[in-house]
Amino acid sequence: MGAATVATISRRGINSEKENEITNIEKKFGCKIVNIKGDVTNLKSLENAMHEIQERSGSASIRGIFHCAGVLHGKLLSNIEENDIDIVLKPKVIGSMNLHHVTNGLDLDYFVVSSSINSLIGIPGQSSYGAANCFLDDFIDWRRKRGLAGQSILWGPLNVGMASRPEFIDNFAKRGFNLLSVAEVRCCLQAALMQNSTNIVYADINWETMSKNYSVPMMERHRNIMSVLFDQLVSCHETFDEDSSFYEFDITSLRDTSKQEQYSALTRFVLHAASKVTGEVDPSTSIDVKLTDLGLDSMSILTFINVVQDYTRYRIPAAFMSNIDRTFRDIIQLLAEKLFEQINSVS
Structure with missing residues (x-):
């Protein structure tokens, strides 16, 4: 190309x-x-x-x-x-x-x-x-x-x-x-x-x-065609197994917890999402590492945005991710603000 x-x-x-x-x-x-x-x-x-x-x-x-x-x-x-x-x-x-x-x-x-x-x-x-x-x-x-x-x-x-x-x-x-x-x-x-x-x-x-x-009567035929996709809608509730790559991320429940618990959950979530994209990020990875230092290119970043949206229903703006100096901490702070209406994150 x-x-x-x-x-x-x-x-x-x-x-x-x-x-x-x-x-x-x-x-x-x-x-x-x-x-x-x-x-x-x-x-x-x-x-x-x-x-x-x-x-x-x-x-x-x-x-x-x-x-x-x-x-x-x-x-x-x-x-x-x-x-x-x-x-x-x-x-x-x-x-x-x-x-x-x-x-x-x-x-x-x-x-x-x-x-x-x-x-x-x-x-x-x-x-x-x-x-x-x-x-x-x-x-x-x-x-x-x-x-x-x-x-x-x-x-x-x-x-x-x-x-x-x-x-x-x-x-x-x-x-x-x-x-x-x-x-x-x-x-x-x-x-x-x-x-x-x-x-x-x-x-x-x-x-x-x-x-x-697609719930209105005139769309019945289209609704039948799309029913399989609608049955597979991703919810905000995930299951967690310490020995696997999946964990629970229940936004509704987390809104009632402390800022510390929310930030910790977001940290685990962001690192987990990045690991699904690169396969090289683990829980011990520093949240202050730059995304570019991890080898994330434009395609990987788009995939990361999609993974986050699948779990949270919030789509990180592409313009936000285009800054080459972005770190996991920046992403965690953005998600804390958007998902829990918190502007300040826990250090």
Whole structure:
């Protein structure tokens, strides 16, 4: 994953702000970014764009395709028209088929399409979008069965692109979806590419909120589909065995204990969570050690955040963890404040 040249294809040109951003990226990573105007839903336009990319890339060959086009155009089935369906299907269905056609014969390392969790669980008013992403998932399976590169990533709402528009954010939150940050998207994408996995889902879901939405009568079919997941909801109560890697972490009970007991429980919990990620942290580890000194990279830190959220239902902000000087003590103090409404921790 270290392309010297990255080419983008879009129907619209880029503005001056994006040009400055691209220039900064080129300087920072020592790469070349080529911006080509083209339409993936128009085969001739795409062929011309690919030809221009090849010309501007010199002797370098095209090694990967990342198809991220998509259109959100929500309508209930009772109100939908054929044109409404076409608007949504074309970028993903026609676009992916055209990309398959123009790269036929190329030795690709990657052919990655951005699908959506919508193809798995569905969202009211987004049946066309769900169908478009279902096509992507099956199309990639078809490619892989023929020995071709192919990965479909089913994304939840992202804090980039069309999903980050204000009109969508509140709606996502009401349905139990939190937006994945840019840092989280980067980590998830890297993990998927390294594993060469497909039909993998990356989403930040508030299961409690989502389960409430699925309790209304009109969502009965979806509720049945999701029942297995809802039955496996993680509670805040864990069991503890001194001879195993698990222990009890009952937030409700701990709120009635002293600050010392709460801090001690949080210390054991944080070290336990870190051990699940690295396998190298034990109860004797100093809480003042820097996370970077333990070899925690961005992917490991994201995993740690997820582990903490599984146990506590509180998600540590990625921005908080991005500070390279963070220690376990910092994390314990943050959790003490957020979980027990204590600003000051016990030394």
